[in-house]
Amino acid sequence: MKVLTLNFLTCAVKACKTTSTSFPLHPKDCELVSDTIAPNPQLLLNVLPRIDWNALIITAGELGFPTLPPTPPTREELESNEKMMTELHTLLLETQISEGSLVCGNCGHEYKIKEGIANFLLPNHLV
Amino acid sequence: MLPTPSTSHVDFERIYEPAEDSYLLLDTLSSETEKDFLRTRYSAAHSPSPLVVEVGTGSGVVLSFLNAHAQTILGRADILTFGIDVNRFACKATEQTVSVTSQEQITHDLSHGFYMGNILGDLTNTLKAGVVDILVFNPPYVPTAELPGIPSPGENTTETSFADDSKLLALSYAGGVDGMEITDRLLLSLPEVLSHQTGCAYILLCAQNKPDKVKERIKGWGSGWKAETVSTSGKKGGWEKLQIIRIWRENA
Known part of the structure; x- marks a missing residue:
């Protein structure tokens, strides 16, 4: 699964859904692989406005990626910032x-x- | 007509084989009326990339089709897609089908969407609220006396027996009372998981699911919710006459 997926998923336990700590889920002991994908600035620029940036900062940090700026770049900023585009x-x-x-982060x-x-299938006692 | 994704690598002893219902979804999503609807809704310049989620991907024939032909169907290739299935083998098969279909597009110098992977899960219960733009569901719609239980996390991980395979197949078609027990659970989650501004869902129903009642119920949610039959197939009087309903919200 791509790292981006984590921006769209929460804990599957119903009681956790309403808590802010059930999102994003925290990667633990994760092995990462990298696919080589041709640059796709169009996709990145249009994905940008739908990203939960605060959640992405947490995910990137926990996976050991370079620290992201505290606020998301604007479309124009990202377009002209090759380094951030690559990252x-x-x-x-x-x-x-x-x-x-x-x-x-809520139920553990x-x-x-x-x-x-x-x-994300749940054991019976959590359904 | 757009090419149908190849699923020759899929093991149909434990994964639902594409059938009339799957093909009705492909035809519907690529029909002129639905392309018009989808393009009007999702292809404005600089609008955020739509997120397409298929629940119950099975072989992956529908999701790989949408992912591959995003430019033709949605008017843009910069879409995000992912799939959910309760069957691990189906998740793996979908990943492979999407990969084969995307490669086919590349061979012909054509674009494809961005597939993020498949996850193993029970319907929509792990989706963050409000994130889905387009949800597609070909449910287990056959009325049955019993429902197979949702597998526990440790089930069907590596080797499976004949009985396990039968259960996995049953999960793909057995719908309980009126064939609606699973679909009803999914419908109830739509107001939460669909995007408030742009969310819509395509759901396949058979005649025994009482589609008119289903649509009435959805319209009864108020707040601009709409439900319309956008295509039908099958012989009149046949118990498995199929239709696809589109569910969406028209914001005032």
């Missing part, structure tokens, strides 16, 4: 999590990732 390309489009887990439940597929 976001690597983080959002090229990086996959292949193994590890995702942990909910760990969702395993195997062969790039995160398992």
Whole structure:
């Protein structure tokens, strides 16, 4: 799964949904792989406005990526900043999590990732 | 007509094989009326990349089709897609189908969308509120006396028996009472997971699901919710006459 996916997922436990700490999920002991993808500035520029930037800062930091600025760049800023364009390309489009887990900051439940597929099925006692 | 994705690599002993319902979804999503609807809604210059989520991807034939033909269907290739399935084998098959189909586009010098992967999960319950622009669901719609239980996290991880395979297949078609038990759960989650401004959903129903009642119920949510039949197939009187409904909100 691509790192960008984490920007759209929360804990699957119903009671966690309303808490702010169930998003984003926290990667733990994750193995990363990088796909080589041709530059796609159009995609990055149009994905930018729909990203939850604060969540992305947390995800990037926890995965050991370069620190992102505290506020998202504007479209024009990103367009003219080649370095940030490259960094976001690597983080959002090229990086996959292949193994590890995702942990909910509220209930602590760990969702395993195997062969790039995160398992959000819940054990009976959490359904 | 747009080419149908190849699924020759998929193991149909444990993954739903593309059938009339899958093909009705492909035809509908690439029809002139739906292309008009989708382009009007999603292709404004500089508008955020739409997020397309398919629930119950199975072989991946529908999601890979949308991902590959985004430019033709949505008027833009910069879309984000991902899939959810309750069957690990289906998740892996979908990843492969999307990869094969995207490669096919590249071979022909054509664009494709950005597929982020598949996750193993129960319907929409891990989606963040309000993030989905387009949700597609070909549900387990066959009325059945019993519903197979949703697998626990440790089930079906590596090797499976014949009984396990049968259960995985049953999850792809068994819909319980009126064939609507799973679809009803998904419908209830739509107001939460669909984007307030631009969210819409395409859901396949069969005649026994009582589609008119389903649409009435959705319209009853108020707040501008709409539900319309956008295509049909199958023989009249046949119990499996199929239709696809589009569900969306018209903001005042």
